[in-house]
Amino acid sequence: MARKTMIAGNWKMNCLSADGIELAKGIASEVKSMGKPECEFLVCPPFTLLSSVKKALRGAKVALGAQDAHFNVKGAHTGDISPEMLKDIGCTYVILGHSERRADHKESNELINKKAIAANQAGLKTVICIGETLEERDSGKTIEVCTQQILGSVPDSATAANTVIAYEPVWAIGTGKTPTANDVEEVHAAVRKVLAKKLGKANANKMRILYGGSVKPSNAKEFLSLEDVDGALIGGASLKVADFIAIAKNAGF
Numbered sequence: 091m092a093r094k095t096m097i098a099g100n101w102k103m104n105c106l107s108a109d110g111i112e113l114a115k116g117i118a119s120e121v122k123s124m125g126k127p128e129c130e131f132l133v134c135p136p137f138t139l140l141s142s143v144k145k146a147l148r149g150a151k152v153a154l155g156a157q158d159a160h161f162n163v164k165g166a167h168t169g170d171i172s173p174e175m176l177k178d179i180g181c182t183y184v185i186l187g188h189s190e191r192r193a194d195h196k197e198s199n200e201l202i203n204k205k206a207i208a209a210n211q212a213g214l215k216t217v218i219c220i221g222e223t224l225e226e227r228d229s230g231k232t233i234e235v236c237t238q239q240i241l242g243s244v245p246d247s248a249t250a251a252n253t254v255i256a257y258e259p260v261w262a263i264g265t266g267k268t269p270t271a272n273d274v275e276e277v278h279a280a281v282r283k284v285l286a287k288k289l290g291k292a293n294a295n296k297m298r299i300l301y302g303g304s305v306k307p308s309n310a311k312e313f314l315s316l317e318d319v320d321g322a323l324i325g326g327a328s329l330k331v332a333d334f335i336a337i338a339k340n341a342g343f
């Protein structure tokens with residue numbers, strides 16, 4: 091089945107205006123020079139830069155996403171941003187349930203599920219993140235934890251068209267450590283099985299499952315060539331134009 095590879099950059103809480111715009115312009119220019127890349131590019135800057143990054147990406151096949159959204163359309167929620175606001179500013183995607191939000195803001199599977207429903211209703215596609223901690227891996231609970239996260243945080247209404255899953259082992263994020271290719275394939279295959287039970291085989295077979303956690307140009311091919319890995323969610327290496335683009339190119343795009 092044809093699942094279009096996604097190369098996604100999560101900028102996290104990085105970049106002020108000048109460097110964010112420079113980064114977006116650099117990515118736009120590289121993607122334009124690739125002609126018609128067969129992969130889908132996505133960048134997810136902080137809220138403050140969404141508007142200027144949108145402008146900087148003009149004319150390039152690079153989608154814009156945010157890193158979180160509230161589950162309400164509007165109202166008295168000081169400091170929050172609604173999915174409608176993100177759609178209005180030009181986002182097509184929103185990352186939900188990143189492990190840093192699960193840890194820093196105590197986000198539960200139930201909350202992420204509500205956010206995902208709201209985001210889809212606003213016309214946004216979601217990138218729903220899952221992944222085990224080192225302690226959970228060491229005690230052999232990786233598949234169990236990922237299964238619970240999928241069952242809890244992915245809404246029953248999710249489809250391959252409105253949802254992307256990102257498997258990001260917490261211990262591999264920003265550490266330079268990665269699971270082996272075998273470990274990644276094992277988790278992705280297990281996740282697809284759970285998705286098939288929950289959403290039906292057709293959706294599960296078409297739904298993209300990204301790997302994230304210390305992806306860089308030198309390991310991109312190893313992970314992206316795995317059967318059930320349909321792209322990468324990249325943190326640190328997405329902040330450098332050359333590295334972000336090299337990840338796609340080294341994977342054959």
Ligand code: 13P
Pocket residue numbers: 100188258262263264265266302303304305323324325326327
């Ligand atoms: P790193 O690529 O910096 O490990 O971050 C991965 C990540 O958390 C992307 O969402």
